[in-house]
Amino acid sequence: MNKIIKKTRLAENVTEYVISAPEVARHAHPGQFIILRVDEDGERVPFTICDYDSKAGTVTVLVQEVGYSTIKLSQIPEGGFISDFVGPLGNPTDLSEFKNILLIGGGIGAAVIYPQAKALRAKGMPSDVIVGARTASLLMYEKEFKAAAKNLYLITDDGTSGVKGFVTDELKRLAATNKYDCVFAVGPMPMMRAVCALTAELKIKTVVSMNSIMVDGTGMCGGCRLTCGGKTKYACVDGPEFDGHLIDWDEAISRSRIYREHESRHRCMLTGEER
Numbered sequence: 161m162n163k164i165i166k167k168t169r170l171a172e173n174v175t176e177y178v179i180s181a182p183e184v185a186r187h188a189h190p191g192q193f194i195i196l197r198v199d200e201d202g203e204r205v206p207f208t209i210c211d212y213d214s215k216a217g218t219v220t221v222l223v224q225e226v227g228y229s230t231i232k233l234s235q236i237p238e239g240g241f242i243s244d245f246v247g248p249l250g251n252p253t254d255l256s257e258f259k260n261i262l263l264i265g266g267g268i269g270a271a272v273i274y275p276q277a278k279a280l281r282a283k284g285m286p287s288d289v290i291v292g293a294r295t296a297s298l299l300m301y302e303k304e305f306k307a308a309a310k311n312l313y314l315i316t317d318d319g320t321s322g323v324k325g326f327v328t329d330e331l332k333r334l335a336a337t338n339k340y341d342c343v344f345a346v347g348p349m350p351m352m353r354a355v356c357a358l359t360a361e362l363k364i365k366t367v368v369s370m371n372s373i374m375v376d377g378t379g380m381c382g383g384c385r386l387t388c389g390g391k392t393k394y395a396c397v398d399g400p401e402f403d404g405h406l407i408d409w410d411e412a413i414s415r416s417r418i419y420r421e422h423e424s425r426h427r428c429m430l431t432g433e434e435r
């Protein structure tokens with residue numbers, strides 16, 4: 161059992177959880193993730209380690225409420241317990257070969273780029289950061305990104321905060337005057353695909369973090385399978401980060417939607433709504 165030490169509402173549908181997990185905190189690195197179960201009968205759901213404190217023995221995750229398990233988690237109060245919390249899983253990020261990195265986070269992807277922004281600042285090479293969301297109420301961690309980034313660019317689809325547009329518009333604008341040697345982009349798969357199409361034209365190496373459907377998180381079930389550079393890879397053990405220009409995006413997007421119909425029925429059973 162792991163205790164929820166602190167719970168903070170960050171955006172319309174995103175909650176920050178600080179969870180007691182001393183062993184995970186001791187071994188965690190930016191880029192890795194955990195898998196938790198809300199209760200003994202719960203499904204295993206993966207979340208990126210957004211922050212960790214090895215002295216306090218805590219791990220921070222940002223969770224967007226999108227379906228059955230994330231809504232169930234949101235119903236546990238501060239001080240309450242979840243059944244289990246396994247990690248750190250996946251490989252730590254290695255951006256050491258790059259000098260001028262642009263981080264791009266779309267929606268909950270901000271949770272994945274924040275530890276990178278912090279780590280780059282700690283290494284004395286703060287990066288430019290673009291954070292995008294559909295609307296202002298979905299933006300998160302503005303203060304934290306301002307402290308970690310060299311420059312922060314906020315973008316909303318509807319213009320309610322920052323510049324109106326998509327993260328790719330801002331990427332195009334920034335790349336015209338900056339010599340980035342790497343773009344690290346995390347967000348919904350269609351966003352990552354659009355960023356990769358643009359950076360391929362601009363000839364900028366691009367790393368993406370793949371949020372494929374995961375079950376065991378140990379390379380055994382095949383749930384997170386994807387094709388990268390013509391080879392089969394497993395996001396949980398070979399990733400979650402990959403060269404975005406080598407991903408077969410049509411396959412990855414189609415696999416991410418495999419259970420959509422089942423999941424939408426699931427959600428209705430929880431709320432009692434008939435669909």
Ligand SMILES: Cc1cc2nc3c(=O)[nH]c(=O)nc-3n(C[C@H](O)[C@H](O)[C@H](O)COP(=O)(O)OP(=O)(O)OC[C@H]3O[C@@H](n4cnc5c(N)ncnc54)[C@H](O)[C@@H]3O)c2cc1C
Pocket residue numbers: 193204205206207208209221222223224225226227228229230231268271272370371372373374375400416417419420423424426427
């Ligand atoms: C490596 C990794 C890191 C992630 N980090 C974060 C994070 O930091 N914050 C965050 O809010 N979300 C993160 N996700 C996505 C998160 O795991 C899903 O939103 C969550 O599992 C949804 O569960 P649900 O039961 O609430 O929703 P459901 O109704 O079951 O599903 C809603 C949508 O979530 C996705 N999803 C469902 N089950 C899984 C699964 N087992 N693995 C991956 N995606 C799934 C699907 O796209 C699905 O359409 C991450 C996913 C991966 C693989």
Ligand code: FES
Pocket residue numbers: 373374375376377378379380381382383384385394395396397
């Ligand atoms: S989650 Fe099972 S192989 Fe990756």
